[in-house]
Amino acid sequence: MEDIHVVTGASSGVGAALSQYLAGQSLNVLALARRLPQLESVQSGHEQHMQVLAVDLGTTEGRQAVVRHIEGRYxxxxxxxxxxxxTRGYLKELEYDTYRELMSINLEAPLFLTQALISSIAPAGRVLNLSSGSAYRSMEYHGLYSVSKAALLMLYQAWNADFPTGEIVFGSAMPGVVVGPMQDAARQGNNPGADTFRQYKADGRLIQPIRVAEFLGWLLLQTDDDAFRSQDWNIFDKSHHANWLDGPLTGQY
Ligand SMILES: NC(=O)c1ccc[n+]([C@@H]2O[C@H](COP(=O)([O-])OP(=O)(O)OC[C@H]3O[C@@H](n4cnc5c(N)ncnc54)[C@H](OP(=O)(O)O)[C@@H]3O)[C@@H](O)[C@H]2O)c1
Incomplete structure (x- = not known):
């Protein structure tokens, strides 16, 4: 059976860059997101090593489609x-459907897609969650996202507690402030927080997705199991930069 690296959120931002980075290393990648045209443009030039599958990972059906693609083959x-x-907004105005939509992808997908794929994960295979500073502190108007990221932060620790022998190894990493649609949206309008995100850009604190891909690639492929699961890795922590960073981390993007 062939090895494969599965990347969710692969139609844009970090997931797209990581899929291309891994495929560029001649590793087989399955790139997942809902929008097929965007996935196909990420795949372009990497057809030999990248497959794409358009699925809604916030649903059981979408996750089962991934299992059907992988089980017994990879x-x-x-x-x-x-x-x-x-999603932004005040908790006092939060609608249940908005809550469900966000939690279904930010928390349920990492939990239940992992669960559904467990029998297909290689010995000492790695599961990596994308964390955020929002897991540690919330901003006005951004509460639901923070709640989801705080729960996700505990999820990798809970999985590691369930797999003490390292049969599967779970990690977590903060990608920083990344160029792409998530930051583009955060800077829009006059809602609370928008000024903070505009200032990040003005201060040149944004990071290109390819840099994040290099960081995650190092974590996934070069660290040992104890290091991988030891912390919520922060891209801004200079102590690991010598291992993977070649050039400036941030800039005027
Ligand atoms: N960007 C930042 O500054 C930043 C900072 C800290 C942490 N993070 C974290 O880093 C990760 C990557 O962020 P990013 O900037 O790459 O975000 P992004 O560009 O907005 O990408 C989000 C991805 O999630 C996919 N997605 C959303 N709902 C989905 C669903 N129901 N089923 C399947 N796919 C779904 C989207 O694809 P489709 O719409 O095609 O489905 C898209 O590919 C996220 O976990 C984010 O919370 C980002």
Whole structure:
């Protein structure tokens, strides 16, 4: 059976860059998201090593479609949960359907897609969640996203507690402030927080997705199991930069 690396949220941002980075290393990648045209443009030039599947991972049916694609055909070497929504709004005005939509992809997909693929994950295969500073502190108007990321932060620890012998190894990483649609949306309008995100851009604190892909690629492919599961890795932590960063991390993008 062939090894495969599964990346969610692969139609844009971090997931797209990571899919291309891994395929560029001649590793087999299954790139997942809902929008097929965007997935196909990410795949373009990487057809030999990248397959794409358009699925809604917030649903049981979508996750089962992934299982059907993989089970009995591939051994999952890594599973990276990059897909997420960053819906904004006050909790006092939060509608249940909005809550359900966000939690279904930010929390339920990392939990239940992992669960559904467990029998296909290689020995000591790796599962990596995309974390955020929002897991540690919330901003006005961004509460639901923070709640989902705080729960996701505990999820990798809970999985590791369930797999103490390292049969599967679970990790977590913060990608920083990344160029792409999530930050584009965060800077729009006059809602609370927008000024903070505009300032991040003005200050040149944004990071290109390819840099995040290099960071995650190092974590997935070069660290040992104890290091991989030891912390919520922060891209801004300079202590690991010598291992993977070649050039400036941030810039005026
Ligand atoms: N961007 C930042 O500054 C930043 C900062 C800290 C943490 N993070 C975290 O890093 C990760 C990547 O962020 P990003 O900037 O790459 O985000 P992004 O560009 O907005 O990408 C989000 C991805 O999630 C997919 N997605 C959303 N709902 C889905 C669903 N129901 N089923 C399947 N796919 C779904 C989207 O694809 P479709 O719409 O095609 O489905 C898209 O590919 C996220 O977990 C985010 O929370 C980002």
């Amino acid at each position: 051994r999952v070497r890594s599973l990276v949960h990059s897909a997420a929504l960053a």
